[in-house]
Amino acid sequence: MKFFRRLLLMVACMLTLSAVADDEFITVASTTSTEQSGLFGYLLPIFEKQSGIKVHVVALGTGQALDLARRGDADVVFVHDPAAEEKFLTEGWGVERFEVMYNDFVLVGPQKDPAKITGSQDIVAALTKIESTQSPFVSRGDRSGTHATELRLWKLSGIDLDKAKGAWYRDTGSGMGPALNIAASMNAYILSDRGTWLSFKNRQQLTILVQGDKRLFNQYGVMLVNPARHPHVKKQAGQKFVDWVISPTGQQAIAAYRIGGEQLFYPNAGK
Structure with missing residues (x-):
């Protein structure tokens, strides 16, 4: 009986740890340029190390990324079509839009x-x-x-x-x-x-x-998907990512990403 009790306890612990691990990631619906340029490959490990939150990226065209978020399949959107982003906000799918960077x-x-x-x-x-x-x-x-x-x-x-x-x-x-x-x-x-x-x-x-x-001119923006529309959105973890990319630390990391000595993106949060 003690063996089975220990076994059940171990299974319960594993399930708990699995649930915690699942909570430690967010899904970001983003444009292909943030991934194919190599920016996310550089940026996300820095955020993950500092926050302990893993980021799963779904790279699509901006319109498709916003549609994915409308369906509730993302926690954050990081895209570059201000007109479409404003429409997304007006329809109530996003919480607040922040400008992040431009090229x-x-x-x-x-x-x-x-x-x-x-x-x-x-x-x-x-x-x-x-x-x-x-x-x-x-x-x-x-x-x-x-x-x-x-x-x-x-x-x-x-x-x-x-x-x-x-x-x-x-x-x-x-x-x-x-x-x-x-x-x-x-x-x-x-x-x-x-x-x-x-x-x-x-x-x-x-x-x-x-x-x-x-x-x-090419402006990028970031938004948390509205938890009022999709209660399963990871509000706290998603907001931590939003806050980080517009923080001095995140902005400095964006500015530091270069290819062949050339800067690819220029941070402009709050400007």
């Missing part, structure tokens, strides 16, 4: 540059030339923050994509890394966030052709 988008394309846009700082003029010359263009087409920005820029250029799309325009429905691989294989133009481009190895004949336009 910019760049227009990448073939070195031979058939559209003749090299060195331009006018992204709208560049897109107009790409469309008028029917030069190959790859789009993520995945409702990501990058895709949303691309669509806004086409609209600013006065081009109706529904009518203008043809063999020259390739909708991929993929993340930034895979889309860049497709653009490299096609020797095509593509809009990319700078962070993923800097970490991208398979560039082949691609290079940055257009940068510096203020309309290419």
Whole structure:
């Protein structure tokens, strides 16, 4: 009997420890650029060591990441489409949005540059030339923050994509890394966030052709998913992550992440 009592006690302890371990992680729905740029690979071990909270990342396009959170399958969202984020908040799915960091988008394309846009700082003029010359263009087409920005820029250029799309325009429905691989294989133009481009190895004949336009600004935000909508959201652990990335410690860690000596993201919490 003593043996069975000890056995039952051991099982109960194991179940308790398992439950505690399960509580020590959060799920963050995030854009692919935070993962594919290598930022999370650098940042999360620092947070986990300091907090004891593990972070499981689900990397999707921003639209899909927000949808995941709407379904209650994430505790925190970390994305980069301010308009979509504000809508998420207005609908009551998020608690409060905090700006975390920024970088910019760049227009990448073939070195031979058939559209003749090299060195331009006018992204709208560049897109107009790409469309008028029917030069190959790859789009993520995945409702990501990058895709949303691309669509806004086409609209600013006065081009109706529904009518203008043809063999020259390739909708991929993929993340930034895979889309860049497709653009490299096609020797095509593509809009990319700078962070993923800097970490991208398979560039082949691609290079940055257009940068510096203020309309290419790329802001990231973070939000706790609203526990009032989804009571199972890990409010305390999730809020610790939010508080950490906007704290001086988290902001310094973001600023310290570099590839080839080049800074990928610029912290701007509270600014």
